Amino acid sequence: MTYEEKLARFGERLESGDKVETEDWMPDDYRRGVLKFIEMHANSEIMGALPERECLPHAPTLKRKMSLAAKIQDEVGHSQLLYRVAEDLGKSREAMYTDLLHGRSKFHNVFHYPVFGWGDVAVIGWLIDGAALVTQAALLDSSYAPYTRVLKRICAEEQLHLRHGEDITLELASGTDVQRGMFQDALDRWWLPIMHFFGPRTDRGKDLLLRWRVKTRTNEDLRQEFLDRYVPKVLELGFTFPDPVPREEDGHWVVGDSDIDWAPLDRIKRNQGPETARRLELRRRIHEQHRWVREALSEPAVHAA
Amino acid sequence: MSEALAAVAVALADDELVIGHRHSEWTGLAPHIEEDVAFSSIAQDEIGHAAALYTLAGAIVGRNPDALALGRDPSEYRNAVLCERPNGDWAYTLARHWLYDTAEDVRLEALARSADDALRALATKMRREERYHLLHAGTWLERVAQGPVEGRTRIAEALARAYRDALALFEPLEREEEAVRAGWLPDASTELRSRFAQRATGQLDRLGLPTDIGAVADEAAEFVASSSGDLLAAGPAPPEPAVASGGGGRRGRHSADFEALWEEMTRTYRVSPGATW
Amino acid sequence: MDTFEVFRRAGHKEPFTHCGAVIAPDPEMALLLAKECFLRRREGTRLWVVRRSDVHSLEDASLLELAADKSYRFASDYRDVVAKRERARRRAEALR
Numbered sequence: 301m302t303y304e305e306k307l308a309r310f311g312e313r314l315e316s317g318d319k320v321e322t323e324d325w326m327p328d329d330y331r332r333g334v335l336k337f338i339e340m341h342a343n344s345e346i347m348g349a350l351p352e353r354e355c356l357p358h359a360p361t362l363k364r365k366m367s368l369a370a371k372i373q374d375e376v377g378h379s380q381l382l383y384r385v386a387e388d389l390g391k392s393r394e395a396m397y398t399d400l401l402h403g404r405s406k407f408h409n410v411f412h413y414p415v416f417g418w419g420d421v422a423v424i425g426w427l428i429d430g431a432a433l434v435t436q437a438a439l440l441d442s443s444y445a446p447y448t449r450v451l452k453r454i455c456a457e458e459q460l461h462l463r464h465g466e467d468i469t470l471e472l473a474s475g476t477d478v479q480r481g482m483f484q485d486a487l488d489r490w491w492l493p494i495m496h497f498f499g500p501r502t503d504r505g506k507d508l509l510l511r512w513r514v515k516t517r518t519n520e521d522l523r524q525e526f527l528d529r530y531v532p533k534v535l536e537l538g539f540t541f542p543d544p545v546p547r548e549e550d551g552h553w554v555v556g557d558s559d560i561d562w563a564p565l566d567r568i569k570r571n572q573g574p575e576t577a578r579r580l581e582l583r584r585r586i587h588e589q590h591r592w593v594r595e596a597l598s599e600p601a602v603h604a605a
Numbered sequence: 606m607s608e609a610l611a612a613v614a615v616a617l618a619d620d621e622l623v624i625g626h627r628h629s630e631w632t633g634l635a636p637h638i639e640e641d642v643a644f645s646s647i648a649q650d651e652i653g654h655a656a657a658l659y660t661l662a663g664a665i666v667g668r669n670p671d672a673l674a675l676g677r678d679p680s681e682y683r684n685a686v687l688c689e690r691p692n693g694d695w696a697y698t699l700a701r702h703w704l705y706d707t708a709e710d711v712r713l714e715a716l717a718r719s720a721d722d723a724l725r726a727l728a729t730k731m732r733r734e735e736r737y738h739l740l741h742a743g744t745w746l747e748r749v750a751q752g753p754v755e756g757r758t759r760i761a762e763a764l765a766r767a768y769r770d771a772l773a774l775f776e777p778l779e780r781e782e783e784a785v786r787a788g789w790l791p792d793a794s795t796e797l798r799s800r801f802a803q804r805a806t807g808q809l810d811r812l813g814l815p816t817d818i819g820a821v822a823d824e825a826a827e828f829v830a831s832s833s834g835d836l837l838a839a840g841p842a843p844p845e846p847a848v849a850s851g852g853g854g855r856r857g858r859h860s861a862d863f864e865a866l867w868e869e870m871t872r873t874y875r876v877s878p879g880a881t882w
Numbered sequence: 883m884d885t886f887e888v889f890r891r892a893g894h895k896e897p898f899t900h901c902g903a904v905i906a907p908d909p910e911m912a913l914l915l916a917k918e919c920f921l922r923r924r925e926g927t928r929l930w931v932v933r934r935s936d937v938h939s940l941e942d943a944s945l946l947e948l949a950a951d952k953s954y955r956f957a958s959d960y961r962d963v964v965a966k967r968e969r970a971r972r973r974a975e976a977l978r
Contacts, residue, residue, distance in 0.1 A: 319894035321928070349633030356629055357866075360873040360882040361671045362622075362656040365629070366649050367954035372632050373645035380638045393638075418873045418882070445894035452895075463960035468882075470963070473970035476877050480973075538974030583634065590636035592759060593695050596752035597637060653950045733949035740945075 314513050319445035322388045330512050334444045335389040336405075337514060342382035343400045344408040345375050350579050351415045352424060360418060364468070368421065371464055374457045381450040388446065401584045403571045410493050412573025419482030422472050423490045425465020427530060431497050433458045434526045443513035473537040480538075487534070488542045495544060496565040498523035501557045520557070527553040609780035610721055610789050611665040612683075615673060616778050616855060617712075618658035619684035622674055623863075624705055625651030626870055627692055636695050643741065647702070650734050657731070661723050675874035679867045683779065685854040687770035689863040693763070696756070699749065700763035703742035704771035704805065710735055711801045712774075720788030743808075750812040761815050768818040770851030771805070772798060778855055885934040886912035888919070890926030898930060909933070 301309075307327055313320075320326055349372045356372065359365035383393045399405040410428050415421075436455050442448050472483040502510060502518035509515045531546045531553040544559035567573060571580075628648035635641035659670035668676075687705065692698045713735060716728035749756040775798030784790040792800075806816040848858050873882070883905050889898040901920045906912035912931040921929060940946070953959045 321894070346633065346638070353630075353633040356632060357626065357869045358872040358874075360675070360876075360880075362652060362659070362674050363954060364882055365626075366652050366656075367959075369629050369632060369645055369649050369652070370952075370955050373642055373649075376633055376638060376641045376645070380642065383638070418876075449895070449897055460955075460957050460960075463957055463963065466963060467960050467966065470966040470970045471882055474966070474973045475880055475882075478877055479880060479882075482876075536974065537970050538977050586634050586636065590695055592753070592755040593636040593749075596749045596756040599753055601748075601751035602753060649952075650950065653952070657950065730949060733944070733947070736942075737945055 314443050318443075319448070320443055321445050329508065330514075331389055333509055333512065334447070334514055335386055335391060337509060338382055338386040338389070338444075338447055339391070339396050340406050340408075342379045342386055342396065343405055344411060345379035345382060347400070347407040347411040347579065349375050349379075350582075351411060351413070351575075352421065354415050355418065355421045358418065359421075367464055371425070371461050374461065378450075378454050378457070381454065385446045385450055397587070401580060401587055403576070403580060406569070406571070409496050409565055409568045409573065410490070411579075412568045412571075412576045413490070413493055414575050416486070416489075417482055418468075419472065419484075419486030420490070422465060422469040422483050423486040425461060426469045427465075427487075427490065427494055427534075428497070429458060429461045429465050430530055431494055431526050433462055434529070435498070435522050438517045438522060439515065441516050447514075469537070473539075484539050487539055491542050492544070492561065492564065494526075495523070495555055495560050496562070496568075498526065500560075500562060500565075523555070524552065527555060607665050609783035609787070610724065611662040612779045613781070613784050613790060614658045614662035614665075614724065616683035618655045618662065618673070619682045620688050620705075620774070621651045621655035621658065623682070623684045623866065624688040624701075625649070625655060626866065627688065627690075628698075628702070630692055631698065647738055647741065650738065654731050654734070657727055661727060664723075671874070672878075675871045676878055679859060679864055680857045682859065682863070682867070683855055683857060684859075685770070685774040685776065686848055686851050686860055686863075687767065687774055687854075689854075689860060689866055690767075690770065691862055694759070696749070696759035696763040697767065699742070699745055700760060700767045701771075702738075703746050704764070704767050705774070706735060706738040706742050707805050707808070708771055708774045708801045710739055711797050711804060715790070715792045715797060718791040720791075724789060747812055750814050757814075764809065764814065765818045768805075772802065773851035773854065775801060776852055776855040883907050884912075886916070886931040887934055887937060888912075888916040889930040889932070890921055891928040892926045898928070901925070903934065904931070 306325060310325065310327060310330070320330070352368065352372050352375075356365070356368050359368050383396060386396060387393055396405070400407070410424075415424075433455065436451060436458060440448055440451050440455060442451070469483060472479045499519040501520045504510060504518070507515070507518075510518070527546055531541075534541070544555045544561075546553040546555050548554070564573075568576070625648050628644060628651060631641065632645050632648070633641065635644050655674065656670055659673040662668075663670050663673055666673075687701060690697075690701065710732070713728045713732045716724060717732060719725040719728065746760065749760045751757075775794040777794045778784070778790075781790060781794060785793050806818075809818075810816045847853060848860050853859070884907070885903050885905055886909065887903050888901050890901050891898045902916075904912050904915045904919055906915050909931055913929060916929060916931055920926075
């Protein structure tokens with residue numbers, strides 16, 4: 301079979317809804333695209349641990365301290381699952397991790413921002429995890445089967461995180477004025493990054509991942525689902541939105557592409573977000589200080605007891 | 606009288622809370638991703654044990670567990686100084702983890718014979734979880750001790766640094782005599798201390814790690830911190846070990862690192878004490 | 883000869899699952915035998931064998947029990963969400 305024939309058959313397979321396994325033949329573009337996509341997802345899970353890690357020391361009750369730790373633990377666990385799936389596409393975890401440390405690969409925009417207090421835990425846990433769940437649930441039908449298998453577990457755990465985040469939010473919303481203020485303040489800071497999270501309108505002609513059915517829905521479609529689901533819930537709790545303020549149109553809550561200031565996202569895409577350098581530097585420093593741990597784990601025992 | 610029991614439970618809860626807090630600082634940054642997940646569980650377990658012990662104490666003194674955990678002044682905490690030391694690197698964290706859990710096993714072994722029903726039941730339950738902690742710490746220690754020279758050197762140094770602090774886990778607890786007399790504490794701290802030292806050095810010897818750390822510890826106890834923080838030779842033997850050499854925690858004397866930890870740990874709680882979170 | 887544990891995966895959705903074992907001299911033979919022993923009715927689309935001696939098991943299964951309260955790891959811990967939503971709504975209304 302010629303390459304063109306293989307490619308055509310691969311396209312037909314995807315068209316018919318068939319899934320791709322690691323050992324199947326796939327075009328290099330597909331392999332590279334899927335690898336990059338899953339690598340970024342894995343990077344995001346482990347970088348996503350850092351903002352919440354910064355909030356963990358000041359959890360306000362013992363139970364919250366344990367449940368937040370457990371939530372971050374799940375996220376680190378997700379990165380573990382995802383790096384494994386990505387590795388099978390031809391890049392070692394060590395290589396992916398090194399690229400992350402040196403700013404040669406990407407992670408989600410929301411993890412480039414600073415956190416200030418417990419209100420951030422509520423917004424991250426409820427709205428950012430809510431946004432993540434909308435995008436991840438859409439990937440459950442991705443054409444790359446090994447990815448969908450780990451996503452099943454990831455989405456189940458994200459569902460729990462969402463409950464956890466909503467629970468924290470509801471306590472703040474029912475609490476003192478100071479507590480309500482904590483949520484509102486965090487919402488004011490996070491709303492624009494959450495809109496960025498879904499990315500700008502998808503160019504269907506150019507989006508290879510959409511064509512290969514690695515992704516199944518467009519950015520604007522996902523953002524719309526998020527807005528319709530969460531805007532009413534936030535309003536109901538008596539909180540208000542900063543710019544870009546969602547407006548009601550034909551039974552939908554709308555934030556148009558042109559309502560969004562994209563400049564901050566462009567900086568983050570160049571790994572120049574407000575916290576990018578500091579968080580990567582922290583990770584890099586610890587990684588470099590612990591070369592000896594990796595050696596101890598990978599080399600055979602030299603000092604038998 | 607049972608306030609002595611509460612005092613014992615609070616001191617042990619403080620240990621668990623503070624070391625759990627330190628352990629949890631590795632979340633997302635541990636030197637191996639699978640280990641990050643495993644170590645987080647250990648941190649969660651320790652905080653869970655703290656919650657159970659505060660609940661036990663709270664029932665006696667009429668305070669809720671969160672108020673005990675987060676609503677006291679720094680000088681009211683009775684954790685051993687070992688627990689509050691900064692994590693340093695993975696070698697120090699591992700050394701402390703191993704020493705702490707070995708010490709805890711010695712203590713829980715005794716508490717599982719307590720005359721107090723609630724404490725006895727809790728200690729028995731905690732021991733089950735601590736078995737994983739001990740296996741985890743022991744397996745890591747063995748791997749590093751038998752591995753390449755850099756890790757071996759680092760872990761030996763870290764153990765030497767943490768050991769005297771670990772002995773101070775067995776400084777007498779407040780109102781200990783009362784608790785021993787009532788049988789709540791079946792064995793006095795001094796007795797547990799020598800049991801711990803024997804067990805720890807025995808296992809280090811088996812791993813081929815230096816066991817003369819006990820001597821280092823005794824020597825270190827002869828020094829006290831000057832106001833500038835330097836270690837100065839003391840004149841006559843100090844009446845009690847100073848914070849710099851790991852002592853004092855059981856009497857509410859803590860290091861500057863604890864102040865910072867406390868500030869951070871109680872920050873949100875202090876925003877509106879009594880609020881629901 | 884050795885014992886080989888046999889794993890198969892049916893379709894794309896489920897992970898590999900254990901389905902039995904075969905006795906064979908080497909992995910190549912084990913795969914050929916396992917195919918007919920365990921997948922002769924299209925029970926799977928992928929097949930693995932692993933030498934039994936390469937399988938390590940946690941001897942002390944009691945370590946897998948949850949010894950303390952880990953309720954916060956389960957969704958059941960957030961069952962009262964409806965009541966909490968209602969309470970937060972009332973608080974918001976009172977502020978309007």
